Every structure is written in C-alpha cells, then in structure tokens.
Amino acid sequence: MKENRKLSVAELPIGNIVEPGTALEFDTGSWRSRMPVWDKDKCINCLTCWISCPDSSIKIAPSEKKTTVVTGIDYKHCKGCGICASECPVKIKAIKMKLEKK
Amino acid sequence: MPVKMIEVRWHGRGGQGAKTAALLFGEAVLATGKYIQAFPEYGPERMGAPVQSFNRISEYPITIHACITNPDYVVVLDSSLLESVPVTYGVNKTGKVIVNTSFSTTKIAHKLNIDASQVYVVNASQIAIDTIGKNIPNTPMLGALVKVIGNLDINGVLEDTKVKLTAKFRHKPEVIDGNLNSIKRAFNEVKNK
Amino acid sequence: MIKLVYPKGKLVAKTGNEVMAEAMRQIEPDVVAAYPITPATEIMQIFSQFIADGIVKTEYIAVESEHSAMSATIAASAAGARAMTGTSSQGLCLMWEMLYIASGLRLPIVMAEVNRAISAPINIHGDQSDTMGARDSGWIQIYSENSQEAYDNMIQAVRIAEKAKLPTLVTTDGFIISHCMEVVELYPDADVKAFIGKYKPERYLLDIKKPYTLGSIDLQDYYFEHRLQLAEAMKAAKNIILNVAQDFKKTFGREYELYEKYMLNDAEIAIVVIGSTAGTTKVVIKELRDKGIKAGLLKIRIFRPFPSEQIAKDLAHIKAIAVMDKADSCSGAFAPLYSDVVASLYAAGVTTPKIVNYVYGLGGREINISHIVNIYKSLNKIASGQQKPSTTIEYINVRKTKHSLFYKCE
Numbered sequence: 001m002k003e004n005r006k007l008s009v010a011e012l013p014i015g016n017i018v019e020p021g022t023a024l025e026f027d028t029g030s031w032r033s034r035m036p037v038w039d040k041d042k043c044i045n046c047l048t049c050w051i052s053c054p055d056s057s058i059k060i061a062p063s064e065k066k067t068t069v070v071t072g073i074d075y076k077h078c079k080g081c082g083i084c085a086s087e088c089p090v091k092i093k094a095i096k097m098k099l100e101k102k
Numbered sequence: 103m104p105v106k107m108i109e110v111r112w113h114g115r116g117g118q119g120a121k122t123a124a125l126l127f128g129e130a131v132l133a134t135g136k137y138i139q140a141f142p143e144y145g146p147e148r149m150g151a152p153v154q155s156f157n158r159i160s161e162y163p164i165t166i167h168a169c170i171t172n173p174d175y176v177v178v179l180d181s182s183l184l185e186s187v188p189v190t191y192g193v194n195k196t197g198k199v200i201v202n203t204s205f206s207t208t209k210i211a212h213k214l215n216i217d218a219s220q221v222y223v224v225n226a227s228q229i230a231i232d233t234i235g236k237n238i239p240n241t242p243m244l245g246a247l248v249k250v251i252g253n254l255d256i257n258g259v260l261e262d263t264k265v266k267l268t269a270k271f272r273h274k275p276e277v278i279d280g281n282l283n284s285i286k287r288a289f290n291e292v293k294n295k
Numbered sequence: 296m297i298k299l300v301y302p303k304g305k306l307v308a309k310t311g312n313e314v315m316a317e318a319m320r321q322i323e324p325d326v327v328a329a330y331p332i333t334p335a336t337e338i339m340q341i342f343s344q345f346i347a348d349g350i351v352k353t354e355y356i357a358v359e360s361e362h363s364a365m366s367a368t369i370a371a372s373a374a375g376a377r378a379m380t381g382t383s384s385q386g387l388c389l390m391w392e393m394l395y396i397a398s399g400l401r402l403p404i405v406m407a408e409v410n411r412a413i414s415a416p417i418n419i420h421g422d423q424s425d426t427m428g429a430r431d432s433g434w435i436q437i438y439s440e441n442s443q444e445a446y447d448n449m450i451q452a453v454r455i456a457e458k459a460k461l462p463t464l465v466t467t468d469g470f471i472i473s474h475c476m477e478v479v480e481l482y483p484d485a486d487v488k489a490f491i492g493k494y495k496p497e498r499y500l501l502d503i504k505k506p507y508t509l510g511s512i513d514l515q516d517y518y519f520e521h522r523l524q525l526a527e528a529m530k531a532a533k534n535i536i537l538n539v540a541q542d543f544k545k546t547f548g549r550e551y552e553l554y555e556k557y558m559l560n561d562a563e564i565a566i567v568v569i570g571s572t573a574g575t576t577k578v579v580i581k582e583l584r585d586k587g588i589k590a591g592l593l594k595i596r597i598f599r600p601f602p603s604e605q606i607a608k609d610l611a612h613i614k615a616i617a618v619m620d621k622a623d624s625c626s627g628a629f630a631p632l633y634s635d636v637v638a639s640l641y642a643a644g645v646t647t648p649k650i651v652n653y654v655y656g657l658g659g660r661e662i663n664i665s666h667i668v669n670i671y672k673s674l675n676k677i678a679s680g681q682q683k684p685s686t687t688i689e690y691i692n693v694r695k696t697k698h699s700l701f702y703k704c705e
Contacts, residue, residue, distance in 0.1 A: 015401030018508040140476040165574035168663035
C-alpha cells in the first residue's frame with residue numbers, strides 16, 4: 001500500500017487551503033464489501049445510476065451517435081453502497097451486486 | 103515659561119447643548135491655531151438631567167486623557183443647576199465661573215459662596231430668545247467664554263462657527279445670523295458686576 | 296500655530312470614532328458588514344452615511360448580529376474582497392468563534408475596535424477586557440493612544456493585514472478616545488489610497504481558474520501544522536509591521552514602532568501601559584523629570600504579536616517597573632500584559648528589574664495624574680529598596696474595604 005508523505009509547515013499552502021482533485025488520489029474502493037457488476041448488453045443508458053451515485057463512480061462517455069453512454073464502474077472510488085443497482089429500472093436490471101472477493 | 107493649559111467645564115441640562123457647545127468651542131479654538139480637546143461627560147444622556155462637558159486648550163500638544171478636576175473656567179448654561187449641582191467643585195482661587203442668569207454677580211457669588219471677582223454673569227437665555235428666537239443658551243455662552251478667557255480671537259471663533267453653521271443650516275440663513283449675533287452680544291454683555 | 300507633519304495634510308478637530316470612519320472612507324473597502332454597538336456605533340453610522348451619499352462604493356451588508364457581521368466579513372474576504380468590520384465589547388464576544396476562523400483561514404480582515412468593558416455588570420465604558428480576551432485568537436492587535444494614532448493605525452493595518460495574511464484589529468479606548476475631539480492631521484485621499492494600494496489576493500474563492508477547498512477538516516495529521524503556521528505568521532508579522540511603519544514615516548512623516556519609548560533610555564523607574572493612559576503618564580513624567588526623578592514609559596502599540604525580545608532589551612536597565620493592565624484576566628495570578636512582559640524578560644535572562652502589576656480603570660474608572668504620580672512614588676521606593684514589590688496585583692482607585700476612600704469622578 002502506498003503511504004502518502006505528509007506536508008510540513010513550510011510546504012503547506014497558507015490558510016487551510018486544499019488544492020482540488022485530492023479525492024482522485026484517495027482509494028476509497030478498498031472500503032467495499034459488495035461490488036456492483038454492470039452488464040453492458042442489458043444497459044439502456046438511462047443514466048439513472050450516474051445521477052444517483054454519491055461517489056461519481058459511474059463512468060460515462062459520449063457515444064458515436066453523440067449521446068452519453070455508460071462505459072463502466074470506477075472501482076477505485078466505488079464504496080459498494082448499492083444505490084446504482086437499486087435504482088436501475090426493475091425491467092432492465094443491468095447492475096447487480098455481488099460479494100467482493102479479496 | 104510655557105503658557106499654562108486652559109481647562110473648561112460646561113454644566114447644562116440634557117438637550118441644552120452643553121456637549122455641542124464644547125465641540126463648537128473646541129473646533130473654533132483650533133481655527134485660531136491652538137491645540138484642543140473637547141469631550142462630553144461619558145454616560146447615557148437624558149433630557150433635562152444635569153450633564154457636563156469639557157474643553158482643554160493649549161499652545162502645545164495635549165497628551166493627558168483624564169477627567170478635568172480643577173477647571174480654570176466653569177460655564178453654567180442653566181442657573182437652576184446652581185441649586186442642585188456643585189458647579190464650583192474643584193475651582194480654585196483663580197478659577198472663574200460664568201453663569202447664564204439675569205441676577206447680579208454679587209448675588210450669584212453669594213449663592214456659590216465664592217469671591218465675586220470670580221463670577222461673571224450674562225443673560226444668555228434672553229440673548230438667545232432675542233437673536234435665535236429660542237432659549238438655546240449654548241452659542242451665546244460661547245461668546246461669553248471667549249471674552250472671559252481673554253486671549254482668544256473672537257473674529258476667528260465667529261468665522262469658524264459661521265462655516266460650521268453654514269454647512270449645517272444651508273437652507274436657514276436666519277439661524278446662522280441669529281447664532282452669530284448671539285455670540286457677539288454675549289461677548290459684549292458678559293460682566294463681572 | 297500648529298505645524299503640519301505632512302505638508303499636504305489638513306488639521307481637523309475630530310473624535311476617535313470620526314477619524315476611524317474617515318480612514319475607512321479613504322480605504323474604501325469592497326465589503327463592510329457590521330452591527331452597531333456603543334461606543335463604536337458612530338464609526339459605522341458615519342461610514343454608512345458615506346455609502347448612502349454615494350461617496351464610497353463599498354457594499355455594506357446589514358446583518359442581525361456581530362456573529363453574522365464577522366461571518367459575512369470572512370466570506371467576503373475569502374471570496375477575494377478587501378473586507379472590514381467594526382465592533383466593541385459584547386459585540387466582539389459574540390464574534391468569538393468567527394475570530395478564530397478568520398485567522399485560521401488567514402484572511403486579511405481589518406476591524407475598527409473600540410475598547411469597552413464586558414458584562415456583567417453591564418457597563419458601556421472603556422477598559423481593555425474585550426480585546427485582551429481575544430488576545431489568543433490569532434489577530435494582530437494595534438492599540439492607539441489618541442485619535443491621530445487611531446487614524447494612522449487604521450491606514451497601516453490594511454497593508455499589515457494583507458502582507459501578513461492575518462486579520463488585524465485597531466483599537467481606541469472607549470469614550471476616552473472614541474468620543475474625545477482632538478486635533479488630528481488627515482492626509483489627502485489620493486495619498487492614502489496610493490499608500491495602501493490595490494488589494495490583489497494570491498488566492499481567492501471566486502477565482503474559477505484556480506479553484507480550491509477552504510476550511511476543510513484537519514485532524515491529528517494536519518491541524519498542528521496549520522496552527523504552527525499561524526503562530527509563525529504572527530511572529531513574522533513583527534517585521535512586516537515595522538516595514539509598513541517605515542514606509543508610513545517616509546510617506547506621511549509620522550513615526551511608529553512596535554512600542555513607543557518615552558524617556559526610557561536613561562530611566563530608572565518605568566511604567567508599561569497600553570492606550571490613552573500613556574498620554575496622561577507622559578504629563579507625569581515631564582513633571583517628575585523636572586524634579587530630577589528618572590521616570591520613563593514604554594507604551595505598547597502592538598500587543599499581538601507581542602514584541603518580547605525587543606522589550607526585554609529596552610527594559611533590562613530599569614530598576615523598578617509598573618505594568619499597568621486595563622483588564623483583569625481573573626486568573627488568580629496576574630493580568631495579561633504583566634504576564635507577557637515578565638515572561639519576555641525572564642526568557643531573555645533579564646531578572647534584575649522589580650516588577651509590579653497594577654490593574655486600573657475597569658469599567659471606565661478614572662485614572663488621573665495623581666494615581667500615576669503615586670505609582671511612580673511607589674516605584675521609587677522599590678528601586679531604592681525602601682519598599683518590597685507587591686507579589687500580587689495592586690488595584691488602583693477601587694474601594695477594597697469600607698474604609699477605602701470613596702471615589703467620585705468629576
């Protein structure tokens with residue numbers, strides 16, 4: 001596991017300032033006990049999961065048809081809360097929760 | 103030998119303008135080129151209650167920041183205060199008391215139990231009614247004080263007061279003239295007999 | 296005639312509150328948020344009139360309490376505005392938690408403060424309990440002896456705060472200075488504006504090109520580093536204050552340091568005091584010097600950061616020192632200024648002066664020439680070994696027992 005070196009008084013930006021994007025460096029995915037598994041074939045790209053995810057862990061991208069489509073799940077930051085699986089339309093069920101195997 | 107600092111205490115009733123008089127006097131004396139201080143007795147003011155205000159005048163910068171306990175001059179805006187307030191408190195043998203009254207110097211001196219040579223009288227209320235149209239004795243008493251102190255330039259004081267009042271009463275020129283006349287009259291009428 | 300120090304200056308007769316408002320008009324901050332309180336009310340009353348009359352373009356935020364006043368000022372400053380506020384006594388108390396946030400976030404807010412006693416019992420008069428209580432809040436504290444100093448300090452405070460990235464408060468003694476009309480030399484608007492310059496914050500929250508998080512949680516791993524950074528900034532502020540003072544002297548001619556030495560270099564006995572009482576002490580010193588008594592004065596201008604090394608050097612030769620506090624910290628031991636002075640001397644290895652702590656003037660209780668004369672008399676006896684210095688606080692002009700002299704302020 002990577003140990004972040006902590007900044008000293010001399011290095012810290014003045015005044016309790018934290019530069020943006022620090023969450024990208026932080027692996028919250030390790031907290032997960034159940035993981036969402038996304039089935040690309042079933043997905044209708046309604047983006048309900050993307051809106052619902054509290055950790056911005058649903059990855060999206062523009063498609064060839066210039067619509068926005070789901071491309072996968074960011075397992076580095078997904079904490080496995082299961083909201084995406086629960087919100088995925090009942091008839092579709094493109095995301096299912098499975099036990100994390102570590 | 104440096105000239106001694108002059109200390110003045112004003113006695114009035116809340117609403118009579120004792121504080122305003124001290125401020126006006128201070129500003130006017132600065133206009134004549136002297137260092138000044140002007141401050142009210144600190145406290146919540148109530149209409150009609152006895153109030154005090156103070157002035158210091160000096161040729162040199164004034165650094166003292168304490169109450170005035172031995173005033174050289176005491177100005178009493180309302181003679182009814184003579185009954186209830188010890189206006190001569192801290193006044194020594196050379197101190198002078200100027201009272202707004204229609205009574206004579208001897209009568210006031212007797213009442214205050216000090217030497218008649220220390221007492222000056224002027225009927226500032228009457229002067230104010232004649233010139234300003236209201237019983238506001240603070241501006242005439244300013245003229246009386248300038249006269250009694252002696253070494254101040256009355257024209258400088260009048261000029262500065264005119265500037266101040268002009269700024270405040272731009273639309274009421276009669277108020278400005280009335281006040282200036284009241285200062286002149288009291289300057290001429292204040293007497294030691 | 297009175298001579299001008301700055302050739303382009305203008306002599307006026309103004310109260311402490313009036314000149315603080317005047318300084319604010321010339322500074323013309325972007326944002327002011329304040330809630331009025333005696334004896335500081337006039338400052339904001341006059342300043343809001345300037346806004347209403349269109350004389351300044353400042354955005355004035357009317358708030359419902361001092362806590363909100365400080366909060367709004369903090370937000371404005373964090374957003375990148377030059378922000379100011381003003382208060383006194385209970386108002387400063389209500390700002391309390393926000394004071395620490397302003398300094399912790401290193402926001403260069405400037406506050407016009409008028410020293411007043413703290414309730415209970417309720418009292419509107421001047422003592423320094425309010426700002427002394429805030430002495431550990433990470434604010435630079437500048438005290439003024441008279442209206443001229445209040446005006447000059449306000450102008451310098453803007454540059455000090457912005458350079459040190461520390462909030463700064465400038466105080467006057469309630470009523471004694473805030474309501475006392477004195478002769479003050481004002482400088483032309485353009486010269487003041489040129490002296491303080493435009494505010495260009497390095498980082499500010501409304502800078503969308505360089506966003507950042509401000510005021511996030513800091514636990515065991517970082518809080519200590521941030522607090523040490525604040526403490527070091529306070530220490531470094533001493534030089535910043537001196538540099539600004541030097542520039543101020545070059546521009547306007549008036550001299551300021553961390554503290555003022557008055558006939559101190561050859562003195563045998565000395566008083567250390569803050570604020571308007573220093574002026575009264577100067578009168579006493581002149582009288583004593585005429586009699587051949589070597590009395591001196593050290594007037595603290597900057598209480599935070601505390602000029603400890605410098606003070607230790609300048610007080611080392613004094614035989615007996617009276618440290619006068621216009622606040623009692625109710626510590627069961629000593630008052631704030633005394634504690635700092637003694638600690639400074641001890642740390643520098645200066646142990647020869649005998650030092651007594653006097654507490655005076657609480658709730659506006661009169662302190663006049665006779666009281667100060669008595670202190671110097673007592674110091675003289677201590678210096679010559681005729682009297683032992685008191686090991687506890689000496690309280691001046693207060694009725695301790697029923698036999699104490701009843702005191703009446705005239």
